[in-house]
Amino acid sequence: MAKTKKAPRPKAETPKGFRDYFGVEVTERAEMLRKIAGVYHRYGFDALETSAVETVEALGKFLPDVDRPNEGVFAWQEFDEDDKGDWMALRYDLTAPLARVYAQYRNDLPTPYRRYAMGPVWRNEKPGPGRYRQFYQCDADTVGTASMAADAEICAMLADTLEEVGIPRGDYLIRVNNRKVLNGVLEVMGLDEGDQRDAVLRTIDKFDKVGEEGVRALLTEGRLDASGAYIDGVGLTHAQAKPVLAFLTSKSDDAAETLANLRDAVGESAMGADGVQELEAIADLLAAQGYGPDRIVIDPSVVRGLGYYTGPVYEAELTFEIFDDKGRKRQFGSVAGGGRYDDLVKRFTGQAVPATGVSIGVDRLLAALREKGRIGGSVEGPVVVTVMDRDRMAEYQAMVAELRSAGIRAEVYLGNPKNFGNQMKYADRRGSPVAVIAGSDEFDAGKVQIKDLVLGAQIAENATLEEWKERPSQFEVPRDQLVAKVREILDGQDG
Template sequence: MTDTAPPAAPRPEARAPRGFADRRGPEVSAERRIVRQVSEVYERWGFEPLETGAFEYADALGKFLPDADRPNEGVFALQDDDDQWMALRYDLTAPLARFAAQSWETLPKPYRRYAFGPVWRNEKPGPGRFREFVQCDADTVGSDRPEADAEIIAMACEGLQAAGLEAGQAVVRVSNRKLFDGLFDAGGVTDPGQRLTALRAIDKFDRLGWSGVAALLGEGRLDESGDYTKGAQLPLGVAATIEAFLGSAGGGDEARARGATLDAISRCGGLGAAGEAALEELAGIDRALSAMRVDQATVRFDPTIVRGLEYYTGAVFEAELLLDTVDDRGRPVRFGSIGGGGRYDDLVARFTGQATPATGFSFGVSRLASALRAAGRSGPAPRGPVVVIVFSETDMQAYLDAVSELRQAGIAAELYLGRAGMKAQMKYADRRGAPVAVMLGGDEIAAGQVTLKDLDAGRMLAAGMADNEAWKSQRPGQQTVPRDALVRTVRSIIEASSIMLP
């Protein structure tokens, strides 16, 4: 009888969960740049930053969550050691409502805050749709004035431009949920769940068209993947009224001024008291937007905008990308909505029992970064560090001195710490996006010199970007300078690259 070794434990498969993306330097840098530039806009408008925890108690996240023993549909939930259910935050608005209710006595009122950070949704992932992504929000809590809505809308427009969109590359469409409240009241639709299902169906109008929305207002719809979505089962008469409303309101008329859109909606009739109140609120927003000189092409009124979440109570807005975008294979792809928001006057009251008006806007940082990248507008690639090449173990002190000197001068630098030869090290420096490779061979060290290879110059010449003969003659690809000129020369190379790089 012979002994046999136990079978080796199976190796885990290296894979990321679906809907959770790994992002490297360029993508991370792009998202950080967006957050930084938008945050500067929000702070200039007088909004203060707020950070809340990743987890909230599930009941604090809002009644839009499913009513189930384990609330894990739509969110990622777990049970705390005291048997209370906690869930990763679904968005940044519900945590704000909890914080405002908890801290209301100590807050300046109205309270103006912005926030950014990851959120998590336990939903089916797809192209451009993740289970974890970064959002950036701005909200005003404690003001029921239409100017508060208008200010959020105008600031969102400025924030999107700061993120990298030029004028005319996005439009914010605005409506009011009370318009449909009036239609539902007139049609005798009183069930809140039925109303919410219908609103979520109408929210897909731009993507599915009327035929798809009609199916969702009725019995339901089978999508291309084979998934079935149960419909709102509205009476045929109510669905027909909604169809006429969407058609006659002319939300797709890009040339129509905001006031003209309000007139067209008013002529539809049958809006009831709730609908008439909505028109008055929209008129107030229009006056404030006009006073802030927000043009008609940048912000439009469009009654097909409803937003899907249940907590919206009045004005709603959605930012749509107008840029032409393509996927990795050059095929056209439509991003559509890149952000949205609205008024949610009942969310804080869930905790306090007291009406507390609030309004805000949110956009997906990851989604906007992806859209800008798909449009070729992601900005310059992040600059890598200067790389100090290693020739000999015996000269390690010289290499460490050089890299330390560069860092102390504020220049990002690294010492190559692999064990490859000269050719592989140069390839490494190129892949790192290094502007300069620093070479201190034995001859340079003995002569008190250093050789610098200008890697940016090589990239620009290879890309045909630097066709100016004078520039090329003044920009040697490699130069040897006195050792004490290391920092000065490296900085001049980097500054020259900053002028030439896109």
């Protein structure tokens, strides 16, 4: 028999690695996602919402020879008597559920299937500063077509989306590259696989940091880094390194010129030529729709995450400058990325299905909108109707009802009304723009006091009603002008 013990009080704590979102944090994200969904809808993408839970089998994160699914996911075993229930897990992205859904419903879904999905995903990882174990993703994918028009469409949609949520043209750039081009370059270098190939790929990743000459040195004999340490080179000859450098420096302001440079870099490689042709097709399609290089560019330096993709890759970069933690200016950077991948459904059906898609970093984009002052400006606090006389509660309620009917956010103070200062502190905490005050004097005279809290000085803790009334930011108006006066003050605050 188990011992009976008094349970201690539970701790009121957000679980480690998770967080709570309050007020505008919730509504601003919802509003941004709604705008994004509007653009996706206009492009013919359909919403899909799968459950948070998938079988570990379908997620593909199950290692068949260990008892416990690997650490990346939150997983548990379904209870049954023999302890042989299925392993279930929280989805870690929105792509794995799409693969499952497409395989499951492929006979009923249109082909190609354009779908978007928005929602939280979960990662069973060590949390760190700014790294949470639950966060939002926002994906759009087209499944079932190899046409470059699908890739071009997603790039155009991404540009439209950024403008729709409030990133002005000129402050973003969609950069497009193709995995096959780099593969072609490596092919002509005789680096189809192996350690040296991996070393070359790692070196290419440093292009943004060390530039052309740095990469040239690192691909060949090595170089001294800024700290004076000698970094060994990959050991290529300068002739071998040439196609890589041609690839990395191929970008021109003119798309046709960039493509010509790339064609040179891939030389005889059929795969490389294929990649250049795909880029050309995308560039033509985008040009026909009026998406010029001020919005979307061919840029061979897009290398991030290339390993996952099989053809075109694209990235949305915000080009305006912000100050980093150390006060240095830098570009805001990437807020979305994606590309073409082919084995989405193969795990389930054995058939390869081509697909291409993009994922927006929801928190990154929200942070960008905050940087640009597009959101986070106003707290949208309610008008607070204070309570001077408990027995008049019905009359205070009638006031807020009138304000709400006029579309004004309003509430009656429902705490203990005894200390008026507490009511004003409450209004302050609520971010209220206006307080309404009416005691028996006002009711007898058919009047009401309306206080502009934005104009007014900061709330003193123990101010008396009389002190408040003397402030110039307070107005006495006839009761039937309550809504009009509040509206006038709110309009003035907006201006």
